[in-house]
Amino acid sequence: MKLFYIAIFRNSSKPAKELASAKELSSFSFFERKSVGEFLTFFGNTVAERTAPSQRQSVEENNYIAHTYARSEGVAGVVIADKEYPIRVAYSLLNKLLDQFLTQYPRGQWAEGDVTLSFPELESSLVKYQNPQQADSIMRVQQELDETKIVLHKAIESVLQRGEELDSLVAKSSALSTTSKMFYKEAKKTNSCCVIA
Numbered sequence: 001m002k003l004f005y006i007a008i009f010r011n012s013s014k015p016a017k018e019l020a021s022a023k024e025l026s027s028f029s030f031f032e033r034k035s036v037g038e039f040l041t042f043f044g045n046t047v048a049e050r051t052a053p054s055q056r057q058s059v060e061e062n063n064y065i066a067h068t069y070a071r072s073e074g075v076a077g078v079v080i081a082d083k084e085y086p087i088r089v090a091y092s093l094l095n096k097l098l099d100q101f102l103t104q105y106p107r108g109q110w111a112e113g114d115v116t117l118s119f120p121e122l123e124s125s126l127v128k129y130q131n132p133q134q135a136d137s138i139m140r141v142q143q144e145l146d147e148t149k150i151v152l153h154k155a156i157e158s159v160l161q162r163g164e165e166l167d168s169l170v171a172k173s174s175a176l177s178t179t180s181k182m183f184y185k186e187a188k189k190t191n192s193c194c195v196i197a
Contacts, residue, residue, distance in 0.1 A: 002027065003129055004064070005040040005080040006093070006122045008101050009048035010110055012074030016049035019075070019110050020101070020119035022126045040064075040080050048076040056091060069094040073102060074111065089132040093125060 007021035023040060025033045043066055047059050051070040059066045065083055067090040070076040077094040100121050110117060 001084045001086070001130075001132060002082045003079065003085060003126055004036075004082075005044060005078070006097065006126050007041075007044050007048075007078045008097065008117075008119065008122070009045065009076045009078065010074060010115075011048045011051065011070055011076040012111070014049060016045050016076070017114070018045060019105075019115060020117045020122055022122035024126050024130070044078040044080060048078050051076055058087060058090075067091060067094065069098065071098055071102070073107060075101065077101075086132050089129065093129055097121060097125060 003024060005021065005023050008019045010017045010019055018041060021041070021044075023037055025036055028036050043061060043064065047057070047066040047068045048070065051057055051068045053070050053072045053074070056067075056069045059068070060083070063082060064080050065085070067079045067081070067087060068076055069091060075098060077098045079090045079094055081090060101119060104119070105117055109115070
């Protein structure tokens, strides 16, 4: 999973104008970075320009997916990632960044002209959201639940193996009275209705 590009565009007029952006191109060779960077900007610009206000869309191009959220205020956020990056996390990031951007920069500061704004939250989010499990609390909880489920399955399997060994120990034990052995057998019959598959 990899995030390559995050940007805020003014898309209230055509063509769309990139107001702020951040790119992570370290996975590309030095000679590819300029071309890839230009492609990401072009791809983001095109998708932002063609996304209607109050609409979200994801557009796939080769190995990249651009997730876009156009706000009714006239700005659009674009995240470009690889195909494995979780869609829910991308849109959650866009919501957060657009809220911060609109709080920091009222419409009068970007609505007209050829403006480029400093928005360091894009750079920090690009770093933080490279690992969506760490950045997104719901994904982190889901990962912890998945790990717990694996541990529980292992524990149940080991209990079943122990239960089979326990049968032979009970049968061989001279320390248990006949009544205790009968109780164990009856309890085992009663509990056998509740086998977990």
